[in-house]
Amino acid sequence: MSQGRSEICVAILDGPVDRAHPCFQGSDLTVLPTLVPQAARSDGSMSGHGTHVASIIFGQSEGGIPGIAPRCRGLIVPVFADDRCSATQLDLARGIEQAANAGAHIINLSGGQLTDFGEAEGWLENAVRICQERNILLVAAAGNDGCECLHVPAALPSVLAVGAMDARGHPLDFSNWGSKYKTQGILAPGEQILGAKPGGGTERLNGTSFAAPIVSGVAALLLSLQIERGETPDPARVRQILLQSALPCNVDLPADTQRCLAGKLNIPGAITLLTGGNMSDELQAATATGVEPSGGCGCGGGLVADAPAPAQEGLLQPATIPEAAVIPSNTVQSFTSTPTQLSTMTSANNSNAVTPSQAPSDLASSQLVYALGTLGYDFGSEARRDTFKQLMPAFALGGGVMVPANPYDARQMADYLASDISEARSLIWTLNIELTPVYAIDPKGPFARETYLALQELLAGQIQPEHDDDYIERVSIPGVLSGRTVKLFSGQVVPVIETQSTRGVYGWKVNSLVNAAFAEVQAVTEGADRDAMSRTLDSFLNRIYYDLRNLGTTSQDRALNFSVTNAFQAASTFSQAVAQGMELDSITVEKSPFCRMDSDCWDVKLKFFDPENSRRAKKIFRFTIDVSDLIPVTLGEVKSWSSPY
Template sequence: MTALRDIPGVPELWRESTGHPDVVVGVLDGRPDLGHPALRGADIEVLEPRWLGSARDTGPPVEHGTFITAVLFGRHDSATPGFVPRCRGVVVPALRVESDGLDPLNLARSIEALVAAGAHLIHCSVALPTLSGDADPLFKRAVAAAVEAGVLIVTPTGNEGGRTLAAPAILPGVLAVGAHADDGTVFRYSNWGSAYLPHAVVAPGEFEHAVPGGTRRRKGTSVAAPVVTGIAALLASTRVSRGLPADPLGVRDALVATATPCGLTDSAGEPARCLAGKVNLAAAARAAVADDVVPSLLPMPVSPVFALGRLGYGFASRQDRDRFARPEDPRWMAEYLAAHPEAAVALMWTVDVDGSPQHALIPSGPYRADIFAKLIAVLAAQERAVDLVSVAGTAVGTHVRPLGGGVVPVLTLSAPARLSAWSVADRIRTTVAAIAPPPHLVGRVEAALRDFVNAVTGALRNPGRHAPQRALNHTAVDLIPPARAVAFAAARDLELRDLAVVRSPYGRPDSDSWDICLQFANPGDEYRGVTEWRFTVDVADVDPVTFGEPRSWAKRA
């Protein structure tokens, strides 16, 4: 890419707005050369980082700060126009030497100064690698306070070559940015991973722009990040021009929700490198300038999910789909993938209910290859006897859009054992055999247990995102406790009258325990009252677990 105007959708937005004076964009970087022709006369205030003393700004920090600031505020009558020259800029030149970017107190005070100056958006050029997956408490507190105040922080994921974690890109609420080349291929050095995924996109990361004394071509995530800051500021300015609030966090959500997922060819065979996807400016503009960002597109909180359904698949792009001769034939696909397991990464795996995708599954972690093998095996098994699949995954707070379909929330899957598949009829037979009711009751117990599973997967069907939903869904997997209850009821001619999930008084202090309550009554004698059975499920971990013995008592009418 030669210039910012080459980004699809930018010229069209520039015809409506080149920024709005009421939108304030902050920059945390090196000191910019405000005498550069691109920045001369720009409405930029410099807040001196007096806590750093009076050391002189020279060399690479000034070059980097000039480049970033000009990408945002470059005059449109210069050779290097920026995204929002009509916005007001506030710069804290607190990255004078390399060690400044490692000082959490410096970074925290810089963020706080920009928020106090009224910034709606902050471009933070820091990408501080962290082995712990965490950041210094001072820095975290400053970032969290900015997000809480409605300020959008945009920052690069870093260039350490893959799965390196960097702050503040991993912190909740920020908009993290990876980089791709002109042809759309994600740079191999652009950091990626599930820690970024709830709030991260990739953007063009190589072009020529202003530096002291002229221009220079640069590339990397620190080049892609100001592109996204500029786009976000441009969308916020467009909202203000239309009489709407700037809503920078809503703009963030629109950019993540409308991003275009990568295929195999543009992600080195690993679509997760693309994070939530490539910035789709046209789609983001349609979502961001509405009176309200569509609620269904807003990221969910990161949380465990226990979902039931059937395993399905789709494709992120036509290119991925076209690599298969018969992509719509699950039996053919299962046979092909068994012979070519490396092709499994080209599919967008899903948990489906009634043929409609409810969750997209992204294998992650050290067992990624084993998880793909399990997905292939389950897909093949579904063509024979399997009719129910359970997934214990983590909702990472973002969505994908399968080719030809709607928006689907993403679950990361970190171990093969967290994906299970079985025949309901077989599971019921083995469960009833395990509890060994009297022979004359076996048929009735199996029928009652089948009704129970049908209720959980039918009338009480749910996405498994909240604690009581996860507890209920788990009962369709661990059938021993409900089997004992229905065997007791069958021996007394009782039928299931009600099924509920309530907070349990039992469990460890750090548990999240829920009671599954089954009420049985004699259909022919309402005066005999109700018998209630309860068993407890702990959903504190990603994998729910039933503990303790089922409890029962009679409740008089």
Template structure:
């Protein structure tokens, strides 16, 4: 069946506005690589964005999957296949890779939720209104990884609709991101409207899930052919495409683009399950109802007409000027009046951060868990292979059948309109990761397996300001063994004898000592940024310029001869004699490499057992840089994007020392304000709770403007400690007699209304309250951060005002 025929070709063309979509509407497709040489894409406005999957489309299962799904959306009129929204702007973000072995490592059909979060954030920043994801990872509780949950929250805040498949295990099970409450979940139905046996269901989908046709859906195949496939993978673009048509209808009616209202319309107009007992097994399989595209489109059009016809009673008998009407959003209770001209994208709203639990993979069926492309019957178990990174994908192969397709009737071309503008390694079982919702070849459920050009990338630098710890990796065994052979032997004491042992290239102390004297080996490692055990970036320092050592370079023998002068220097610098000798005899190295080299040792110091090393302990590192279009493969097989790290803003710090500094400042300020600090332990816990919000609850990839501003606020020691001190002592600034210490309530980040020309300014607002008397007014502190450069900067002093933001 062809996609437009499924939804009612005649009814779609009868709709006013743009029956084939609108160039102002942007749809992002997160799937496998797409064969853009297929005739159905000729003339389509499609842009492939850079992701961790950089291979071109081929004949593999994920390329078949991605090409098929893309054609259901973007197939052009008068081509072998007409999609639902060929006139919309399309963003292609490959997340599923064909390769399951060899250089790519791991299992091509699965990706980590981390990579999915990267792609979602990129799609939002590039101006997507609707995001189609025909895949997911099965979990026990439907909870997404915190970074993926944050990306979905970003979509919710920006008004972007995410449409995702429920999966094809044929079981009462949840998978993310479909189970997330802000996502429109899609299950697969047969031609008669009944749920396919392979389509998943679950309690979470009852409120935000619908069924759509998913059996024998005809689409493009790599190489120029056509294929009929079955599964929730191919039901999902029918829903995403319909949502994009609703957004086009909103714009055609003079309103603003409201994708989330479009998604709500699809839910409210869906045909309700016809069953007496909503908890009956057959009824639960029907989710929240079945897609009724014609009814949804008619609802948007009718609502718009009714709103534009509203008049006041006094003026009912006379024509009403257009200015007197009060149009509202087509679908959304209490929606604000739209602007007179269509808006290409919703305005940004405060960034609030959710912290769901990390997903716990479950395996109730023989289908391996992981975010995969959904579709068809359970996929065969993955083939055994070499160790791979945490998110590894299962290989699945669809059976693709080409079929001739009659040419569609000529479509009415839409009026052109401007497009919106945007803006240590992880190890896990080989079955984890996001997999595509694989499809079936033809109508035979027993044959269900997964199946499915470069057109440039967007310009501009993609800045990153992230927080984490430094890790290192050897890209190959040969590189690791090369380090082992170059590093000096180490002497250890065994009993009463000293024995020389072969060096360990994974021992951070031995590696640090080797790099200290051989800085030219620093770029032979793969340096990484790690967040709670997950490797998120490969770090590549910018080229050093005008590097100045600042110390005389002497050989160890010369230093020993000048032992007296060296000892005096050691005393002056409060360092050991051997340390000074090593410093003087070590060649220069770039600032970034020096931070990396020292951080791997500082992070490994046992603070409890070595109190004298407490000041050298490193718990966090800030990384400012530019996200390149390149990726690198780690020894484990995981592929991560490369960030070019800028020397300015690379800092290391120890949280406990920061807490001590803040406590000292608070006690000094408390004396001036006549505020009593009753319990120092409680104060320490309060400050640590604030830090935990920044470093754990608000953990992010540091890609969006809001996240970079938040991360910079958490690493700017002066502003950060001053904010904490002033916030906790807010009682002296609020009317009332209480002298209690205030506590942190919320942190929000919003686009600043005041900014310099050519800059990107964000307002970071921290609100504090009196935990012992909530009747007292809250006090908010607002910092404006300019994040337009690789190193963010604070603008002017912070502002203070009563009440919450």
């Protein structure tokens, strides 16, 4: 009976995991550094949750907890800290992108946030989209609120949602249901699920948090089966098979079967579909042979030996379930920031500063970042804030009245740093997206002073009036994730990116850009409309910043973000379309079929349409960007063509 293949990788986004537990001896588990401490606590609720979830998949028989896919490779990505028991959607998006970049085929999310309509923040939507594009299966708990309500990420398209059922195959009272779950969710055992406790021992817990890893484990075995059949592992197909093979709920259930989601986990039926068998013959056999597990995980189809029963849910908030359940404090129901400490993220090169002269191959083990946002600064503590207040000169109000300096006034701070740039080192510089700090910026290397000067100039530009030609609306920051974190004055913890020089540190002077682009368009086409030019550029810049906002860590996001800093080139390229009254329709990023050796190239495509004539052909512009180095670069000339679609 298959126990999984080492080629298949399953990531667990949860609390810290006690890898010293006997059940993990012999398992292949790797911990990725995050904003949460890696060390599991024996008394930590999130450590208990993460350890339990991980053991359901990776537990070894010799350790007393036979996991569902013990021979598969595991990634442990802590996103819930014991001192907070919750996380932000931004934290989760970081974890998903980390797991995706590390090669996960399946990502298990035993948690979620209750929402009105299954809506999510841009961070999370983007991370889920990346998984869909890379064919990574996201399995997420449906939630333990016991209502017709939705959690994210479970309710997002392409995610496989998991609800909880009892040994009879009935939905448990606390398991959520809803319209979106009806088409993209299945039930799995979620009552009295055996799992590991930090520090040793076992316990049985309830909830959709523990039903989810059962489905993730089964999916890992199906992918392993594909490999054994000589096929390429296809997570999207496995997701479809799990949904298609799901069994209807028992006939003795109430007429309203919405709580059954798309049906119950049917392992024999899934194997039949995967291997090309006859599903109609399998349905009766599946029901008769125990797909409705009684104390087990229903893996009686021969795929897993002695696999544990389902489990509990809930974490992005680890799920709230009735007090009678065995999970006293594993209930986190809203996102708050989870400050913690990050350990080493880059491997061999972490101890050496990455300098601009290093070749791209030297950056292979580093996580490159090319992010967009606005600059901010933070003091970290009241004491540090007060030192600035003491050192900064008094501020003159109207009529010659002098008042004490205000360190929070960006105008005063920019003026102070202009006269003493060395003080910039005492600030925590942040890159913010919509007022949310996402990175701390730490200039390093021989050009650190020049980088601090650039940050001061960009800060000064941000405080200019919006109509001023020197007004800076956005900045771009390239760098390398250092593996360090810093705690802000608010208590939020953010990762630190190290910048090596001023290369790529740009400010968008939108007004100057519009003026320059308009002059470029006029040189090509007479009668160009400056307002149309301004609208098009604003749409281009804001579409990426607001609609396509991202953390700038994946190759495609770095290419997308660099396309914004290359806006002048883009503006001169699509000048003809703009002059003809066409407006921006969409922006897409695709892996480029043409690239140099040892490079990483992506095609950014801009599609324009005529808002006054829907039958007119669309105009498409494509420029190819190589993101293999710290600073992306555009390859070749921009291509353009017309398309009816």
